[in-house]
Amino acid sequence: MSEKGFTRFNRKAIKVDDALQSLLPFVSEIEAESVGIMEAIGRRLSQDIQTPHPIPHFRRSGYDGYAVRSEDLQNATRQEPVYLNLVDNIPCGEVPSVSLKEGETARIMTGAMAPDEADTVVMLEATDQVEDNGKTFVKFTKPVKSGANITPIGEETQQGEVLLNKGKDIDSGDMAVLSSLGFDNVPVYKKPKVAVLSTGTELLDVSEPLEPGKIRNSNTYMLAAQIGKSGGEPILIGKFPDDVDVAKERINNLLHDDEIDIIVTTGGVSVGDYDIMTDIFLNWEGHTLFNKIMMRPGSVTTAGVFNGKLLFGLSGNPGACFVGFELFAKPVIDRMIDGAGEHPKITALLEEDYLKVNAFSRFVRGRYEVKEGKVWTRPVGLDQSSALLSMKDANCLIVIPPTKTGLKAGEQVEVILL
Amino acid sequence: MSEKGFTRFNRKAIKVDDALQSLLPFVSEIEAESVGIMEAIGRRLSQDIQTPHPIPHFRRSGYDGYAVRSEDLQNATRQEPVYLNLVDNIPCGEVPSVSLKEGETARIMTGAMAPDEADTVVMLEATDQVEDNGKTFVKFTKPVKSGANITPIGEETQQGEVLLNKGKDIDSGDMAVLSSLGFDNVPVYKKPKVAVLSTGTELLDVSEPLEPGKIRNSNTYMLAAQIGKSGGEPILIGKFPDDVDVAKERINNLLHDDEIDIIVTTGGVSVGDYDIMTDIFLNWEGHTLFNKIMMRPGSVTTAGVFNGKLLFGLSGNPGACFVGFELFAKPVIDRMIDGAGEHPKITALLEEDYLKVNAFSRFVRGRYEVKEGKVWTRPVGLDQSSALLSMKDANCLIVIPPTKTGLKAGEQVEVILL
Structure with missing residues (x-):
């Protein structure tokens, strides 16, 4: 008889949501680390990302053409074009070399910095260049709207705005933001380390030939993929035979191992003679939270906590193991790295x-x-x-x-x- | 004037689908490699995976209980129970040690191998054990249906069936299948190596402080994530200034580099004076497939082929670069590893x-x-x-x-x- 009155055969089934809720007090956010930007792909942000500058941070031309003061062109027509004196050439990445005075224009590229005095860019296709007396003039045949074709400073975002939220999974769009803001190192959560153990004398290694009555250890590899997808790092401890003492020692070592954040076992949680995880959960240093859930498959899914560390006893049946992980272990791992927890x-x-x-x-x-x-x-x-x-x-x-x-x-x- | 009549200003816009179709003749399946099962997570299968044995490969008990011959129990009632002689104990992973004769039963665990002669397993909870004269008997109080609680050989799948198809992305369910079939090494496609180059004198490295008129090189990192998600391996070549000769030499080296499968550039494909990729596509050893597409953003998206290797000239505008990649480069990379190509x-x-x-x-x-x-x-x-x-x-x-x-x-x- 254990502390909560659990016995081998007399388990009290609780609701799925109650089982999940019983885990949450033991979930704490894991620490952060800084990784190079290329290693940040697919990781999860551990901080809000604020922009240290407006975007764009300079008045940016939207077209190849000519930067002008729109007032200079207000009377331009096809019949009476306006000619402006070409005084500068501004490629991308350079600053204007002169100020534009009345009657002057500057050649400018898409993405280049507009001169302060220019309020408009006229597309190249709408103009002509004319040489006269050693000077170059540009011909304009219609008026233009002030502000056209120049992206103002901060149009996309103002300085100090939070552009990416803590807890976001970093994908391609986030990479664009992080790199443009100068994050060559990115603050991300460490991956929770999840130890995986499979119990069962019937288990063969993947590389072993099949034998009658035996099956290969497949839950370990399935769980490894599930853990990775949840944001954790699987630590494969291996399989062990149906021997309570061996299992207890291994699990005890992991419970005391600071390098391990969560332990997941598969198999041995039913009520058979060889269901060694059932024995362990009935008599251990930790506190068993539940050992039966009102659900199929995986009704025997068990969990407990020792010293703040969660130990999951998932079913050895592949389908039940899969479901038990997704409903209970995934939300825990996900919350440790500031995720929403449950699947949508x-x-x-x-x-x-x-x-x-x-x-x-x-x-x-x-x-x-x-x-x-x-x-x-x-x-x-x-x-x-x-x-x-x-x-x-x-x-x-x-x-x-x-x-x-x-x-x-x-x-x-x-x-x-x- | 180039081979197809393209000029700097006079580009012929083609339909999105025609642009994509023009790329497909140059897509070929990449070679395969064998990786350890833990490295296979998220990779793509390069072969159909057939099962070398039925699943399950032995008659498997669905419960903890007693394996019986159902004919022995046909007259069992609560008033007149049937007692069967307990002759064996079959844990998981072991083979039955004796044949069951008339009047005999064997203790059996969930997942264990049923004796050939037993056609049914009776759940432990429905029985009692009785000792008599040094022998152990099990008491049964009702008849059972033949076949109940034993999973027949091959119920899930027969030997030789294709369980996973070539071209499938390996996730947790596939890991369960691969490991249970004994694939400690898994045949997957190599990741297409995609070189990424950014053009533009305006580009700063991610680690450089911002300057007026300049922006940090963000497309490279965005593309790296897009390439990874498409199944490719990004090879970051870096950025280069708006110098046609430098760009030509770098691109030429990549076109002749057998280690590179695809080249993606960003920037320089418009019609401005510094649009060096436009120059390169107008005058190179390769064949330009298109340089204008009836779409926004990214109408200047350009692509060509040299010696069977595709060169993409994506816009330097982040939004246009993103869309150009997803619509044209992603389908190519995905097809190289036997994917469906376009996004759903x-x-x-x-x-x-x-x-x-x-x-x-x-x-x-x-x-x-x-x-x-x-x-x-x-x-x-x-x-x-x-x-x-x-x-x-x-x-x-x-x-x-x-x-x-x-x-x-x-x-x-x-x-x-x-």
Whole structure:
């Protein structure tokens, strides 16, 4: 009999949301580090990014053409063109070399800095150059609007504005912002280190030949990918046989290892004689938070905490292991790096009948797809906790609430996007 | 005057789809390599993956309980239970040690191998164990259905079936499949090596302080992230000033470099005096495929081919560079590793009016989101090719066809998912 009255056979099933909530007090934000900008791709910002300058930070020409003072052209017509004296040539990256006086113009490139006195750029195609007496003039045949074709300072953003928020995953658009603001090093969260252990005498290494009754250790590699996608760094500890003492020692070492932030085990959480994780969770130094959840698959998903460190006991069944990770471990890892936690949920329409009767909520591996502005979803593969193949095509979990009649095609369901 | 009649000012705009089609003859599948399974996460399969054995490959118990021959229990009732002699104990990973004869049963764990003679597993909870005269018997109180609680060989898949298709991006579900099939090394496509060069005297390095008229080189880093997301490996060549001879030599070296698969430049493709990529594309050893496209932004997007190697001249404007890459370079990189090429497109509903008048199709950086089963989309940020900030929030490109009136909120638009 353990502290909370858990016994091997007499587990108290709690709601999915209550299980998640019980974990949250033990989630704390992980520390940050600074990485080179190229290493920042796909990482998560640990600070708001403010711009130290307005964008653009100079008055920028939007076209190749001529910078002018619009007042000089107010009477220009095709019949009576205005000729301005060409006094400067401003390529990108250079500053104007002279001030524009009345009657003067400067050749300017797209993206170049407009002279202070010019309020407009006239496109090259609308002009002609004329040589006269050793001087160059530019011919304009119509008036122009003040401000046209020059992007004012700060049009995109003012100095000091927060352009990227803490907690954002850095993608290509963010890379453009970070590099243009001069962040050659970028503040990002460290990746939470998640130790992965698989239990089971039946497990073979990936490289071992198959034997009757044995299967290869596949949950470890599946979890490694799930952890990486959640923003964590998988630390593969390996598999161990169904020996409580061995398992206890290994897990104990990890619980005391400052380099490990979270521990995830798979297998051994059921009620069989060899379910060693069940034994460990009944009798350990830590505090068991839950060991049964009102859901399928993965009802035996277990979690506890020791010294602020979370230990997850996921099912050894691949489908149940997958779902247990996504519903409980992913939100924890994601929150450690300032994420929203749970996957986004949307409402979708069932593409086909789902007639299975449930006492618990069922999280069915499925696919969703958009057709003519509507979102449709359907289960993929075999809907059993032991099924290995249904994850490979899933991009969502379809939430089937407890039902005595099943659901019909066309009914609305909640869908968790993976 | 170049081979196809292109001149600096007289460019012939072609349709977006025609531009893309002109690239495809020069796309060839890249070679494969074998990587360790942990390095395979996120890579793309270069072969179909067939299963060398059925899954499961043995008759697997679905519960902890007792393996029985169902015929032995056909007369069992609560009043007249049947007692079977316990002759074996089968944990996971072991093979049954004896054959079950009439009147015999074996203790069996979830996931363990059922004895050949047993056609059913009875859950532990429905039984009792009784000792009698030094022998152990198990008490059963009702008949069971033949086949219940044992997963037959090959229920998930038969030997030889293709479980994962060539061209699939390897995610967590695929990792489960690959590891369970014994792929400690995984055949994946090499990542196409994409050289990135930025042109422009105005460009500062990310680490340099800002100067009037100059901007930091941000396209390079944006493109690096875009290339990575497309499945390529960015090779950053750096920036070079607006000097045709320097640029020509660098590009020429890359065109002759067998280690480089694609070259992407940004900047210098317009019609200004310093638009050095325009000069290069007008007079080079390669064949220019297009230098103007009926689209905004990025109408000056240019591409050509030399010796089967594609050279992209993207605009230096961040928005135009982004769109040009996604519409033309991404599909090429993706096809080199057996992908579908273009981004998926869906139909969505405009969340707000879009009243800008277009002669060319406009690809507006936007966001889409699902609300109550419908997909809505709206533009983000400033809709100008020079805008830097509109990419950071975009998850799609909204396709606005040529229109004289603009589009109203609620109208259907095509959306390219990024």
